[in-house]
Amino acid sequence: MIDARLLRDDPDQIREAQVRRGASPEIVDQLISADEARRAAIATYETARAEQKRLGAQVAKAQGDEKQALLAQTKELSATVKGAEAAQAEAGATFDELFRQLPNLASPEAPAGGEDDFVVLDTVGTPRDFAAEGFAPRDHLELGELLGAIDVERGAKVSGSRFYFLTGVGARLELALTQLAATKAVEWGLTPMIPPSLVRPSAMEGTGFLGQAADDVYYLEKDDLYLVGTSEVPLAAYHSDEILDPATLPRRYAGFSPCFRREAGSHGKDTRGIFRVHWFDKVEMFVYTTLEDSYAEHERILGWERAWLDALELPYRVIDVAAGDLGLSAIRKFDCEAWVPSQGRYREVSSASNCTSFQARRLDIRVRGEAGTTPVATLNGTLCAMTRTIVALLENGQQADGSVRLPAALHPFLGEVLEPIA
RNA sequence: GGAGAUGUCGCAUAGUGGCCUAGUGCGCCCGCCUGCUAAGCGGGUUGAGGUUGAUACCUCUCGCGGGUUCAAAUCCCGCCAUCUCCGCCA
Incomplete structure (x- = not known):
């Protein structure tokens, strides 16, 4: 609030x-x-x-x-x-x-309007010209099946639609990305965290996910607990009801957790493969700082997201999300969108939000200042959402024979090329 | 899952219906004193809300929420957390 x-x-x-x-x-x-x-x-x-x-x-x-x-x-x-x-x-x-x-006060700098009124801030890298290379790109699911990396059929058998198994190199790819992300996070001065992914109503409410987004949240009625859609929730609630020493700010965390989303309003959207699923794992950055410092911190988080996509050698663009598409808590949001060759367009892989003191007021997180206590500012940003990152890596790195060339940062974990298994 | 104990100001403790406007000690902050430090002395030290130009005043806050009562830190009920024991379990 x-x-x-x-x-x-x-x-x-x-x-x-x-x-x-x-x-x-x-x-x-x-x-x-x-x-x-x-x-x-x-x-x-x-x-x-x-x-x-x-x-x-x-x-x-x-x-x-x-x-x-x-x-x-x-x-x-x-x-x-x-x-x-x-x-x-x-x-x-x-x-x-x-x-x-009442949502947070949308920043005057955020573009006015709805979902389609975003402004492109930057475009990095060049999507490959598959026509010039002489073959039609396969989509991530086809590649994932050739590589023995993704099994959505059995995901559906075991858990239903929008579930999957990562198998073989697919599983190793997630583990490698997780390890690489944790290493980068530590380099940047963030504290790695593995938070609980079941939370009480107060944590869910405090982060603003029980408002218009309530339909998208899994709830366990017997225990009155929610499955989190992002580790932003436990990381924000981590310091709830606390008064922080200003000398300890900024506090920067990188949480790894599963993310559960009902995708209630998304029937028929992105139904193929693992682009939009009910569960995925993610490394999320979360920062507590002062209101004055939050704007610079927002840019810093975006910088880390860009550094991550640079390290993965993915073509992407950065958009300034329009005010109407900000959600309840943010005053401004930058999304990074990676190029997805099979769709011929950029799709969201990460998102950085400045929630100023909106969440901190609800969760009662303050900093002791000279003129009494004031709410802190909270910010969050995706470091690596596993499934969408895997989609982008497979599709952008594919070769005519169905093998996939990996970025140099992943070579120590998986070698240079993933080969079809059949 | 069962049985029991505990929860008071940053920490430690006192308080078993009105004298609690929550006392005391430690820690911390300010001042005095003092070659410096320590000791000593004096004052301050939870947070939120309301009225107000300001000063100031008022209300709430003893884990959380209800109840009993003219009146609750204190009595009753529910919940949460911690600890001990039994059972189960990765």
Whole structure:
């Protein structure tokens, strides 16, 4: 959530941010009146409660008839206090529920509009010209089957559609990418983490995944636990309810975890292969820093994502995601999209978001400063999403005979070329 | 899964219905004193919310949430966490 004081001090700023997202600014007026109602209820309750405490102190000292009179008076007041407290709690809950639906203030620098209104910031490398090379590119699934790397048929048999087995060199490829990513992360000063992938509702809610994205989340009703869609969730909740020493910022983590996504709104999209699946593993970067430093840190995270794709020798472009496509928590988001030859277009392989203090307010993560405590800023970015990276490596590195040439960074793990097994 | 114990301010502890506006010690911060340091002395030291131009005042906060009561750190119920024992298990 954002700073509630903005509702009183500068509501126009919120309205403008809503407009940039293509969302309704009406919620701001609803929030302002809910906030007024809430504050009025608090004042009523606190006045009654102060009176109750004052009388209570007298009851303790009084004797005989005086005590009986006071008891009668205070008994009456007790009902008033109880009612006022309930009214205050309800007004607070009403405000809170609405307030949590309000997304973070989209940055004025984010392009206005929806999904298709992104701006291309940079394009790196050149997609191969397969026509000039004299063969039609195979897609990643065909290559994966030739190499004995991917088995989606048995994935579906065992777990259903959008599940897969990585086999042989496919499994080794994920392990190599994981190891390489961890090595890079340590070089860059991030702390590797292996977090739990089942979390409590508060962790899921705090990161903003139970809002409009709730349908995309797996929930275990028997245990009241959620399967995370990204290790951003446990990494953000890691410091929840803590007040951090400013000297320890920035805190930079790289979490490796499975990611579970129901893909509820994606029926019929990317149904072939392992491009869009219900489960994959990912190394995710997560940073806690100050609000002032968050903008530079955002660029730094993007830099690391680019360095990673450079190391994998993949052609890619970087886009500035439009305000309407930011999700609840981010004020700005950069996506890296790798070239996918079989589709003839760039597809998202990583994403870097600046969530400023939005998640930190919900999760109650603060830093002790000179003027009291203030919420920290949180940022997240993909280092390596395994399945999509494997798609890009296979398709971009393929040769006419179905073998795949690997980038130099992976040679120590798997050699230079993956050969078809049949 | 079963049985039991525990949860108070950064840490350690006191507090078994009103005198708690949560005491004390340690640590930490500021000041005084002092060749320096230490000791000593004085003051401060959870966090959130509300009223307010400001100063200031008020409310909440004893793991979390309910309940009983005129009044709850204290009594009752539920949950969470930790520890011990039994069972099961990678």
